[in-house]
Amino acid sequence: MIGEPLVFVATSDLAGVVRGKAFAETEFDTRLHRGVGWVPTNALITCFDNLGDGPYGSLGDLLLIPDSETRVQVDFEDGSVAENFAIGNIVTLDGDPWECCTRGHLAAALERLNSVAGLQLYSAFEHEFQLEAPGRNDSNPAFSMEGHRWQAQFSGVLFAALRKAGIEPDSFINEYGTKQYELPIGASTGIRSADEAIIFRQIVQATAERCRQRASFSPIHNLDGVGNGVHVHISFKNSDGQPMMFDPEGTYKLSDVAGSFIAGVLKYLPEFLCLTAPTEISYQRLTPHRWSAAFNNLGEQDREAAVRICPVSSRSQEAIARQFNVEFRAADAAASPYLVLAALVHAGVQGIEEKLPVPGATTEDLSMLDPGQLQALGVERLPETLSDALARFEHSERIDEWFGATFKQVYIGLKNAELDFLEGLTIEEKCAAYGRVF
Numbered sequence: 001m002i003g004e005p006l007v008f009v010a011t012s013d014l015a016g017v018v019r020g021k022a023f024a025e026t027e028f029d030t031r032l033h034r035g036v037g038w039v040p041t042n043a044l045i046t047c048f049d050n051l052g053d054g055p056y057g058s059l060g061d062l063l064l065i066p067d068s069e070t071r072v073q074v075d076f077e078d079g080s081v082a083e084n085f086a087i088g089n090i091v092t093l094d095g096d097p098w099e100c101c102t103r104g105h106l107a108a109a110l111e112r113l114n115s116v117a118g119l120q121l122y123s124a125f126e127h128e129f130q131l132e133a134p135g136r137n138d139s140n141p142a143f144s145m146e147g148h149r150w151q152a153q154f155s156g157v158l159f160a161a162l163r164k165a166g167i168e169p170d171s172f173i174n175e176y177g178t179k180q181y182e183l184p185i186g187a188s189t190g191i192r193s194a195d196e197a198i199i200f201r202q203i204v205q206a207t208a209e210r211c212r213q214r215a216s217f218s219p220i221h222n223l224d225g226v227g228n229g230v231h232v233h234i235s236f237k238n239s240d241g242q243p244m245m246f247d248p249e250g251t252y253k254l255s256d257v258a259g260s261f262i263a264g265v266l267k268y269l270p271e272f273l274c275l276t277a278p279t280e281i282s283y284q285r286l287t288p289h290r291w292s293a294a295f296n297n298l299g300e301q302d303r304e305a306a307v308r309i310c311p312v313s314s315r316s317q318e319a320i321a322r323q324f325n326v327e328f329r330a331a332d333a334a335a336s337p338y339l340v341l342a343a344l345v346h347a348g349v350q351g352i353e354e355k356l357p358v359p360g361a362t363t364e365d366l367s368m369l370d371p372g373q374l375q376a377l378g379v380e381r382l383p384e385t386l387s388d389a390l391a392r393f394e395h396s397e398r399i400d401e402w403f404g405a406t407f408k409q410v411y412i413g414l415k416n417a418e419l420d421f422l423e424g425l426t427i428e429e430k431c432a433a434y435g436r437v438f
Contacts, residue, residue: 259358264351
């Protein structure tokens, strides 16, 4: 059968879906300059493919231009068509960043971090996902060798495919949830971290298909389950590549700039939460005692804190400084990783500009405290529904400053259309609907 290889140029959109167009591989160098045509109204497509209200209609044109540094070519050597794609930026016809390009927003946030604090972000996304195989019962004990053996072929193929895609896998874990797995990857500098989150998800799904399974990153599959989170590990480097988060004399061994950054993230988290936990079912996961985040608190080695100070496994100060990082836990894979990082960076830089002190790390069971006691700790319960989170987002002046009023309008219209699609469904039906998408 005749054929020729195509390259898919992708964008991670506001709905958390990877969309794009394909073109002939022979045109790749040309497309690096002129891209492919894109339409503003595409920003209003929900994850269920209905359209939200917004400022875009039938008029207008944009370009989606691939970034050659994100090119992925993975041949699974099984006779299937190779994975061949690149991630791109959406720009105007004049070449300017477009107001609803998620990758462009992250680039702007990273530029702000460097301008204000002289820092580069060094981060990694840690994903949880479930594997479904028709006719197979994968109910193995958590963290067990049986669970690993059951997916040994998948994990071996996945490690090889990730390496071909330029991503360094760390470990493969048969997680606590039913049919749930986790695979941490190495950290990267700047925008590359979000790029690798997209590449990782696509390669996981491609590997599962070739192993006759289906991978799902949906936030929660049933109310009895623990849900799938995305844990974002964050630290900083200066222009010389030296780590800047650790200070042996600082509170919780955080440098002053790191403490202010974290304080900004926690202060503004209720206002940007709908960007990092963007679905209605995300809020079924963000509840107390699910090993996720339900409050805007800092914790030391506390896996229910919104920001957790992670342990290190070294004794030398230099090695500790390289390992030292914090983990943001109020996110899931229904969110565009570019928006997750952009929101974290903007909020963190705001904290640096406001010279906020590092918040106190909580040790209590916050779900047992009343609002007055929470207020005394400087902590609040995070929005408990997507609608509540959108209301905080809508009334936030900082969101306008960071992302622009048009972005806010489009995002709210998109999410309201998503909620309209779910109207009248049971929670089980909602979980199933999101599970089919993510």
